[in-house]
Amino acid sequence: MLNRASILRVVSKLLIPPIMVFALYVQFHGDFGPGGGFQAGVIFAAAFILYALIFGVDNARKVAPAWLTRTLLASGLLLYTGVGVVAMMLGGDFLDYSMLATDQKSAQHLGITLIELGVGTTVSGAMITIFLIFDGRLRAEKDD
Amino acid sequence: MAVTAFSLVRIHNLFAAVMMLGIYSLLAAVLYVVMDAVDVAFTEAAVGAGISTVLMLGTLALTTRMDKEAKPLVPVPLAIVTATGALLIYATLDMPHYGDPGAPIHHHVGPYYIEKSASEVGPPNIVTSVLASYRGYDTLGEVTVVFTAAVGVMALIGRSRRRKKPDPKSENHGRKEQQA
Structure with a gap:
């Protein structure tokens, strides 16, 4: 829809991949620098929303159909609680990561990485879902 | 500001x-x-x-x-x-000055986290250790809130794409997303 905005198109095409890579960096580097699942999820969703704003929501829906974003939304939370349940099954408390590996530190590291991944997945799924639903609603009202 | x-x-x-x-x-x-x-x-x-x-x-x-x-x-x-x-x-x-070492908040669990997190949890970023390990339950709750917010938005206005058109309750939208 934005045929005249070729500068926007080119610039966002250049920007979106680095934004996504940056989101992954924030996700997995969260234990060493500032960042973590929440921030990474939001940044990832921001990259997607930028794409939707510039190239149209229809294209964006092709990339991330509703079932995909909803699965992301739910699977993140499942992964988080799943880590807790696995820790329980291995004999520890709920969300006690010490059981996940033999070495205390690597167990904690594994647990944190997994739950941060869950957080990031849910947050980005939630943001993208909400954005797409707003758009869907807008269209429904325009059709009236 | x-x-x-x-x-x-x-x-x-x-x-x-x-x-x-x-x-x-x-x-x-x-x-x-x-x-x-x-x-x-x-x-x-x-x-x-x-x-x-x-x-x-x-x-x-x-x-x-x-x-x-x-x-x-x-x-x-x-x-x-x-x-x-x-x-x-x-x-x-009555609040302590910013950076006051005698402030109550610096004498609760803070020193414990700062001293022990490197040996107990590992990651150099203490914020991550606290959020994801010591306070894992809280973070789980936060994620659940985000999840619930998205599901709430879906339930409120997401259905309209399937030809059903519930009454527009537009006052609720603003509040919903602030929680997210």
């Missing part, structure tokens, strides 16, 4: 108000960086200034761009608000 907050209250064009909110969030993020809370600043910049601005604009597109006419000032609520505000400001006088 004070200037943006005041203009935010006075402005009637909601589009400008959303922009002001974004600016306010960004200024808050800068403030957090100045106070060395980079993790919080990061979140504020990404969520407050970024995503919530987009969602607010989406809400505006669904509803309306202009505020309703302001009512004239009513004395009793104004008096209550002023009194509460004065009380809160009075209470801040």
Whole structure:
């Protein structure tokens, strides 16, 4: 829809991949620098929303159909609680990561990485879902 | 920040108000960086200034761009608000100074986390250790809140794509997304 905005198109095409890579960096580097699942999820969703704003929501829906974003939304939370349940099954408390590996530190590291991944997945799924639903609603009202 | 907050209250064009909110969030993020809370600043910049601005604009597109006419000032609520505000400001006088090592918050679990997190949990970023390991339950709760918010939005306005058209309850949208 934005045929005249070729500068926007080119610039966002250049920007979106680095934004996504940056989101992954924030996700997995969260234990060493500032960042973590929440921030990474939001940044990832921001990259997607930028794409939707510039190239149209229809294209964006092709990339991330509703079932995909909803699965992301739910699977993140499942992964988080799943880590807790696995820790329980291995004999520890709920969300006690010490059981996940033999070495205390690597167990904690594994647990944190997994739950941060869950957080990031849910947050980005939630943001993208909400954005797409707003758009869907807008269209429904325009059709009236 | 004070200037943006005041203009935010006075402005009637909601589009400008959303922009002001974004600016306010960004200024808050800068403030957090100045106070060395980079993790919080990061979140504020990404969520407050970024995503919530987009969602607010989406809400505006669904509803309306202009505020309703302001009512004239009513004395009793104004008096209550002023009194509460004065009380809160009075209470801040009792708070410890910024960076005061004797402040109660530095004597609770803080020292324990700072001393033990490297040996017990490992990651150099203590914020991550606290969030994901010591306070894992809290973070799980937060994620559940985000999940619930998205599901709530889905339940409220997501169904309209399937030809069913429930009554537009547009007042609720703003509140929903702020929780997210």
